[in-house]
Amino acid sequence: MGMSWEDVVLIEEGKNSDEPTVVTVNCPDKSGLGCDLVRNVLEFGLYVSRGDFSTDGRWCYIVLWVVPRPSLLIIDWDGLKKRLVACCPSCLPAFYLNQLPDSSKPPPIYLLKVFSLDRKGLIHDVTQVLCELELTIQRLKVMTTPDGKVLDLFFITDHLDLLHTKIRREETCTHLSGVLGECCISCELELAGPEYKIQQGFCSISEAIADELFSCELSTRENRSQALSADVSNVKKAVITVDNLMSPAHTLLQIQCLDQKGLIYDILKISKDFNIRIAYGRISTSVKGYRSLDLFIQKDDGKKILDVENQATLCSRLKEEMLHPLRVMITSRGPDTELLVANPVELSGKGRPRVFYDVTFALKALGICIFSAEVGRHSTSDREWEVYRFRLDETRGVPSTSNRAKLDIVDKVRRTLMGW
Structure with a gap:
């Protein structure tokens, strides 16, 4: 006997405007489910203030406390519920499944x-x-x-x-x-x-620009731009502790880093791409601009992550996502000024939600017109990227072509993307 579809996803709005909405998901487990759920929450312009994950490998129970971004006045909670239900493995009656989009193709x-x-x-x-x-x-x-x-x-x-x-x-x-x-x-x-x-x-990117845009390390120019948004020592700080003694069956990852838009999605995206199962996870509220996460994880074979090289690879990729989830730079494209924004896509091929929305929002706030724009993909040796290219109309809106003015554009775009 199947459970009622109404119980798969429950959304309880806060009684007051300053209270978070509680989203509860209770369904069969599947690989990457947490990432898929949080991705949809992000796509609706919501921020995860805290969360709890629990699964026995067959059934999962997830609770997310979410709040809308300040620019959003109305949230389609019914639309979000349908989207979240569509992410969950089939445990629903056929009449309701027929109402959901077919995600198999x-x-x-x-x-x-x-x-x-x-x-x-x-x-x-x-x-x-x-x-x-x-x-x-x-x-x-x-x-x-x-x-x-x-x-x-x-x-x-x-x-x-x-x-x-x-x-x-x-x-x-x-x-x-x-x-x-x-x-x-x-x-x-x-x-x-x-x-x-x-x-x-997608039109090709020059080798020099690609080396800077897709580099794992922040360039000198990006370091200066990051310092405009927050203290650079804080931006560079991301601490991950791997503990195999706390639990007899799980590896504990303790993560602390600067809070930013899409942080939870970025972390869960890596766990999904690495086929890592989160048996239990707790996402704490932001304290002085920092987030803490405790994740009890296993490999897809149900064992701990004991290999030191595997641990190092996982931590390295997580730190890269926490410190540098989006790449923003301005360059010259002939006589024109071009803004480039790049983000790594999931192995499933999905790009980060609302990037184009955030970039165009930032440019509109600056009063800068877009002469042309393109969205495409670019492959590096180890991953695929979604790349947004904007040719800025320097006859209207761009205050000057000075390095300082360009740096201000990069900083405003990054602040918007990161939610700072």
Whole structure:
């Protein structure tokens, strides 16, 4: 006899506005479940203030205390619940499973064409509408014409799996037209064709830029930029202790590091990619800007991590994610100024949520216009990266081409991405 689908995910909103919402997940366990759940929480613009994980290898019980980011006024809790339920292994009655998107196959890609008059903040406003409608940007091409118009090509997927319906497509275009107002010339939405494969071919990055962007070590320029956001000694500080004596069956990882947006997701992403099982975990609240995590873990064969080299590899990758989860730099692309943002993707191929939203939000706050933008992938020797490239319109918005002005742009973008 199966459990009620209503009990798989429970969401209890705080009684007061300053109280966190409690999200409880009670379902069969699977590899990487915690990462998948937290990824969706992050995608809805929520921050995990604390959490508890517990599993016996077959069944898990997860509690997350979440709060919305200050910029969010309304949260679609029902939409979040459906998304979280879809992450859980099948323990639901067939009639409810039929209401959830089929995650066993890649979602269809749709092409959204927005042709409009250009203005500051246009790209972010479109991105915000897509987030509100639970549409995810997979690829993007922004083209500005000499006469002050812009053609945005958004290759998107629908978490609700409803874009094949006329009403969903019309709702999206109507919502966009309403937000963009008189500057919107036309809005079209259709199933993507061969042009999507063309967009997948990402233009190459020079070796010098790639070496700096994807380096494990912070460059001198990035160290200076990090120091603008927080004391550099704090940014560099991430402590991981490996203990094989505390538990007879588990390796204990004790982690302390600077708090930042997506921290829990970054840590759980590494455990998922390394096929590590978290039998019990506790995420403590932030204290003076620091987070502490206690994770009792096992390898996928149910044994401790005793090999010293394996321990070192795991700790090294965790520290890299905690200290440097996103790469931000400004460079010259011919006569133009280009902003590059990169983040490593999961082995499953999923990129970090809301990166494009945060970058365009930061540029809008600075009053900087985007001349063109691209989203693509880049492979290094050991991992794949999602890379966002923004050509900034120096005729409008960019205060100057001085190094200090560029450093300020990098710092604002990084602050927004890290939630500082």
